[in-house]
Structure formats: structure tokens, C-alpha cells
Amino acid sequence: MKLVRRLVTLTWVATLLVTGCVLYLFNSDPVDIDLVWLQIPETSLAVVLITTFFVGVVTGSILVLIASMLPEQRKSVDA
Numbered sequence: 001m002k003l004v005r006r007l008v009t010l011t012w013v014a015t016l017l018v019t020g021c022v023l024y025l026f027n028s029d030p031v032d033i034d035l036v037w038l039q040i041p042e043t044s045l046a047v048v049l050i051t052t053f054f055v056g057v058v059t060g061s062i063l064v065l066i067a068s069m070l071p072e073q074r075k076s077v078d079a
Contacts, residue, residue, distance in 0.1 A: 033048065
């Protein structure tokens with residue numbers, strides 16, 4: 001079982017590395033990010049995409065954690 005877990009982890013890490021390299025190679029154009037309150041200088045599009053994805057995953061995880069800690073109020077249905 002330990003060997004299977006290591007192989008799955010190795011496959012997952014290799015997939016992430018290959019995906020990151022491909023993303024970087026095909027999206028190397030520099031872009032400017034101009035938000036209302038923040039201006040980010042020219043950065044590679046791949047870095048912007050990876051950062052945006054990471055921020056989205058973290059934000060979603062935090063929201064799911066908060067939602068799972070809230071008590072559920074169930075209404076009883078009388079037939």
C-alpha cells in the first residue's frame with residue numbers, strides 16, 4: 001500500500017511539474033495587471049495564471065471550511 005501511495009504521489013508531482021512547464025512555455029508573454037488599488041508591473045502570463053489559480057483554490061478552501069463549521073438548521077416537514 002505504501003508503494004502505491006508513493007507512486008500516486010510521484011505521478012501527481014510529475015504531472016504538476018509538466019503542466020507548469022508547458023504553461024510557462026506557451027504563455028511567456030508579459031502582461032500588466034492594473035487593478036483599481038494595485039498596479040503590478042510586467043509579469044509573465046504563466047505566473048499570473050498560476051497565481052490566480054492558487055488564490056482561487058485557497059479562497060475556495062477557506063469558504064468551504066467556514067461553511068462546514070456553520071451549524072445546519074433543518075426545518076422539519078410535517079406530512
